Amino acid sequence: MAELYEELGLTEDEYRDVVRLLGREPNKVELGMYSLMWSEHCSYKSSKMVLSQLPTRASYVLQGPGENAGIIDIGGGLAVAFKMESHNHPSAVEPYQGAATGIGGIVRDIFTMGARPIACLDPLRFGDPSRARTRYLLGGVVAGIAGYGNCLGIPTVGGDIYFDACYDENPLVNVMCIGIMRKENLTRGIATGVGNAVVLIGNRTGRDGIGGASILASQEFDETSQEKRPSVQVGDPFTEKLLIEACLELLEKGLLVGLQDLGAAGLSCACSETAARGGVGMKVWLERVPLREEMEPFEIVISESQERMLAVVEPEKLQGVMEICARWGLNAVVIGEVSEGDLLEVFWFGEKVAEVPASTLANGPVYDRRAEKPEYLAEANSLDIASLSHPTDYDRVLLELAGGPNLCCKRWVYEQYDHMVQLNTVVYPGSDAAVLRVKGTSKALAVSCDGNSRYVYLDPYLGTQIAVAESARNVVASGGVPMALTNCLNFGSPERPDIFWQFREAVRGLADAARHLELPVVSGNVSFYNESFGEAIYPTPVIGMVGLIGNLAHRRTMGFPAEGLLVVLLGETMAELGGSEYLHLVHGLTGGRPPALDLSREKVVQTTCIEAIRRGIIRSAHDCSEGGAAVALLECCCYGERGADLRAESDLLPHEWLFSESQSRFVVTVAEEDLGSLRRLATVRGVPLQVLGRTGGRRLRINDWIDLEVAEMRRAREEALERILSGGGHED
């Protein structure tokens, strides 16, 4: 077994633990199960201790971390389930299928809980856009998301895309799904009731995706990565669509005790987790599993074939379950039963091929990894930005920023996604947050994903706080009250002390920001080993925020909505160009310190904005973030197809005022007669406010710094991505 456990990714110590727990040497099937379940991907062994500090509770949290998805109560008997996950490594190896099955996995996590999936968002990170490989990966990933998500009839309503050379070999494909349910349909991935049937529903099992979690997701990349292609699963969205409908019908009719999707580690994971959660044992007869090809028991228990669900059913309800599955044309087979005790027993034509305590699989080892502050930080943080040359042509810089790969309009991407199906999307992609109405009520959800990894690279603690603050700000700008968040934490190898330090600091930042802004963390995912050839990506925590708009009439977009409104900047602008898009694009540098964030200030700026929106004072709102006030104002003009004539009073140098990425700021518009009310709301909370000027006309003017036609700005923004991706870059 010695060679085998290493090949499967277990360490010598872990192997010894398995022997100790079993009181004997494991056989090949058992070893396969442990190696998968104890992989970083499934066990969270390196992150668990650090993650325990996250705030997860609030009065409206119905389900926190530990289940397939987090759930919050939005009143009126309705609840919202959501979660974010990564599918980074599969997408690097096979972009179309990697991204497609990423959608499949997160969508199953949502309907497993009893919720109908109503939207997906996809935060993506790619390498240098001038590289042919980046274009290949982006094209494949977007097509995969579209191919799978569109077929399911779940709108893809948001996400973000950033390019940086640190993702050249290791792109990030994170996917968030949101579902809505009646509270009484809340279902857990739990097995209870000795004698209840364990039913496998959906696709046949094949060899695809064998060892995906351990081989792909829990190892860094090297020159053999392409050989890992057989470890990528192949998606079948049609079957997934049938699974959604069938499972929701089964839950609606109250036919299930528990429901669990099969993802990483396949049957091993689904059986051990449901049994461990229910504190029961389980018998599984592998010969009953419908197969696509001849397979060994070892392969069947760890196969990651997609579009499969495990249901726990009381015997008298079995008939009803089978009928509904048949109606939807789905395989449904009783493959096991809930048993007394805590053993997961696996049989193959009468022969017992595995016998392990379920909880030892589900609760793997826990590591307290060594953390050490990385050496690059001191130098990167000490960059003297003031000594760099200053631009003179601000128009040109602004157009370059707005037309650069990171800030340009991502329409080329989101038009490939069906973002309208289900008729809930009332603010389409392209504004701060997507807004989804909740049919049958006057409510809506505002959802946004954010994560600026440059900030996190320069200061993991602060950078992650900013990610939380910014995603909340996006929700607020759209008229929503931020309720809860999910996250996907993408990092390098946790076995490297410098990387683990980044991770620890980032989670500390996440915890502090979430606590301060009163945002429970209800679900999440950790993706380690995002490195290739020894080089890690920038630490990239991505936050997914869900907010509630109590009244649809309060939804807002960033666009200047009418002529003659006052343009007001809420918050304070300081000379903060560290880690900025300006610094990167103009000087080719990533350095300095990220902008400061005062969480108390952040909170009051957000409450001022939301309160003013609710009272109908604020007509449009936009978060100021990458690219600074200038880019924010440009975006307001482009979205609203309207210019503005503005004056900035400031001691800052022009490029500082224009491009500084100071936090806790909004660009809002108000009618002249409402300015007094806004001022009162702001003053009471100590929020600085500056009236910049008025909307109107076809040009954006800011002092004698900026004077651009709206049409020209729109062209720069909207034609950029297609131009960048259509080539011109070197082949490699």
Added chain:
Amino acid sequence: MRFGVVVFPGSNCEADCYHVINKVLREDVEYVWHQETYVSGYDCLVLPGGFSYGDYLRCGAIARFSPVMDAVSSFAREGGLVIGICNGFQILLEAGLLPGAMLRNTSLHFICRFVNLRVENSSTPWTNRAAPGQVLRIPIAHNEGNYVVDRDTHRRMVEEGRIILRYCDGEGKVSEEANPNGALDNIAGICNEGFNVFGLMPHPERASEEILGSADGLVIWESIMAYHAERG
């Protein structure tokens, strides 16, 4: 008026059509399951969008063999109103209820966006509430909307006024730039010879409430209702 919305495995706009008919138009509506062999009591059948049978073969190529399609064909032969939206249009083409076929969009991408459509014939059951040449703003969402048909059939369809909707710009000008998918002659929607079967790539159900960005799709729904009321 009573609508039936046909549900194939993989349909995904059936609930949207149902919602609009039920909540916006406030008319009777029922789902019709793909295994039904007989349909009756409906004034209009809707074949909704989606990916029937995953569209793993040619779009609509498997759905046309569903038991319900024989019933839909008989219903159409007897003059019943049948509207196929997006994948529903593709199924009608495969079933031979409408002429022509779909190629992939020239961009080779799925495209989801609002487009402008010029009403080319406003005296049909589907467009009688539109002014001649009226421009409707309705979204498309498809991979295969690049309509093709042989030259003779195309000429005949033009002569008979069976080209109902064409992609145009905001001013109603039909041009290559306004063609999102490469469709022959900017064709977005067509009728059969009896004008009782209508196929269109745009989704009128996605533009039936102002809050979704346009209510121009109501022109089509309300035309159906007006036609039905008049016919009695």
